[in-house]
Amino acid sequence: MPRRHLHMTGAAGTPLRAALRGLRTELALPDGFPPDVLAEAAEAARNPAVDGHEDATQLPFLTIDPPTSTDLDQAMHLERRPHGYRVHYAIADVAAFVRPGGALDTEAHRRVTTLYFPDGKVPLHPTSLSEGAASLLPGRTRPAVLWEIDLDAEGRAVATRVRRALVRSRAKLDYAGVQQRIDAGTAEESLALLRDIGTLREEQEVARGGISLNVPEQEIVERDGGYGLEYRAPLPADGWNAQISLLTGMAAAHLMTETGTGILRTLPVAPDGAVARLRRSAEALHIDWPHHVPYARLVRSLDPRITSHAAFLQDCTTLLRGAGYTVFEHGELPTPAVHAAVADLYTHCTAPLRRLVDRYAAELCVAAAADREPPEWALAALPALPKEMADGTRRANTVERDCVDLVEAALLKDRIGAVFDAYVVDVKEQDPTTGTVHIDDPAIVARIEGGSTSLPLGERLRVRLTQADPGSSKVLFAPA
Incomplete structure (x- = not known):
């Protein structure tokens, strides 16, 4: 099963934080930045290259991010x-701070992406830039790459402009607060339009056959002096905000293809067998999927707060495997050129503080x-x-997977033999006594084996914890 991001809220237990520090060491991740990189970043923070940036500080931008985020890439x-x-x-505009070929640039190519841990991160750029001079913090004038995209009444893009400009965010908002304001009718017009535009873009996504998966995230939360795991279902505001980023990524891809040089984020179309397997999974999970309903429309109808729907959405992420980056020059587009989940040309360009390719x-x-x-x-x-990004993405996936395994094992290490209510979300075809179970409390997805009969895919099952070893980050269940 694909993994989920983990977020730590509050001051979870010291032993867990120590284990996460140990994981950083085990993965040989950098601890801080070399002195020459820090010196170059400090100088760039004092003297960014902003000659030629237009003044767009009159526009009342706002940012929408998790509450504790300070590396703010986007404002709208x-x-x-x-x-x-x-x-x-x-x-x-990270390029306003990074000198090509300098120490900062070289280090960014070594790191490629920001790596996220439940209790912190290993940043792509020094925090003096990523959380300071380059971040679109409220009340600060910042250099930016400013996109202006006009949409018609149905939400289709009809014109695109992009230029360098100085901008100033007026407010730093979070998803829950945005959702609350919009639902209550207290949002100012610019923010209220996020629902209108986001909904129209979601409808456009369905029409072109695109897919957005609202997969729940796991959160580490304080509980009775210790910690636990809970699921957080995405809010509608998460999806509306994501649509603005997708819109920009598509506009950027089309702009590059018109001039004949660029880099695309591509994903091949899933084979027929993969979709057929998902239909079997939906049937096992008692999800009604009429044959005349397109896959993308079904996905949009699901509620990630419902266990069976969340399990199916997690299974759907298997169709997103195989994504990569492809360079094209001289007007010769790659094959495939389209990102199958976006169902259009697409590139990454909206997170340059956290991802190397976006700057280019x-x-x-x-x-x-x-x-x-x-x-x-x-x-x-x-x-x-493309190779740099592939290597960096693999490293990020390893961090994410190992963090989830470690946290789950640490949470359960004192509960060997305990029995839990679970949901069977996957069964191995070669060995139907082995599979994957989804547990609501604590919020865990783990391997199950050791039974004498086939696992009941899509059914509830009482399971017993047989192994939880933080040292090996392994969690294993068996039928109770």
């Missing part, structure tokens, strides 16, 4: 127009919009980016 301002909408989307995609788009050649440093780096 939404407007209604006579026949549609205008999306102003500001993306942190933004640079190519700014050049394309200005009808000029991209800078040589950006073109020279393109051929190596």
Whole structure:
């Protein structure tokens, strides 16, 4: 089963934090930045390259992020127009701080992505930039790559502009607060339009056959002096906000393809057998999937707060395997060029504080919009980016998987022999006595084996914990 992100709320137990520190050491992750990188970052923070940035500080931008986030890549301002909408989307201009070929640039290519742990992160850039001078913090003037995307009344993109500009965010909001304001009718117009535009973009996504999976996340929470695991289902505001980022990624991809040079995020179409397997899974989980209902529409109808729906959504992520980055030049698009889940051309360009490739995609788009050649440093780096990003993504996936395994094992280590109510969400075809179970409390997805009969896929089952070893990060259940 694919893994979920873990978030720690409050001051969870010291032993767990110590174990997470040990995991960082085991994975040989960097602890801090070299002195020359820190010195270059400090100088860049004092003197960013902002010559030529237009002044767009009059636009009242806002950011929407988790409550504790300070590495703020994106800020938005939404407007209604006579026949549609205008999306102003500001993306942190990391290139204003990173000198090509310098120590900071070299270190970013070594790290590739920010690595997230339940109790912190290993950042792509020094925090003096990623959480300071380059972050779109409220009340601070910041350099940005500013997108303006016009939509018609149905939410289709009809015009795109992008340029460098200085912007100033007015407010830092979180998803729960945004949802509350919109539901209560107290949101100002720009924020209230997030629901209108987000919903229209979701409808456009369904129409083109795109897929957004609202998979619940696991959270580590304080409980009775210790800690536990709970699921957090995404809010509608999460999805609306994601649609703005997807819109920009698609606009960027189309802009690059029009000029003939760029880097795309691609995903091949899932084979027929994979979709057929999902239909069998839906049947086992008692999810009604009429044959005339497209996969994308079914996914959008599911409620991640319902255990069987959450399990199916998790299973659906198997169709997203195989994504990668592909460079194209001289107008020759790769095959495939489309991202199958987006159902359109797509690139990553909205998270440059946390992901290396986004800085390059933004640079190519700014050049394309200005009808000029991209800078040589950006073109020279393109051929190596797909492998760099693939290596960085694998490292991030390893961190995520190991964190989940460690936390689950640490949580359960004193409960060997305990019995839990579980839901069988996967059964191995070669060995139907082995599979995966989903437990609501604590919020765990783990392996089950050791029974004498086939596991009942999609059914409730009482299971007994037989192994929970934080040292090996292994959790194992057996039928009770």
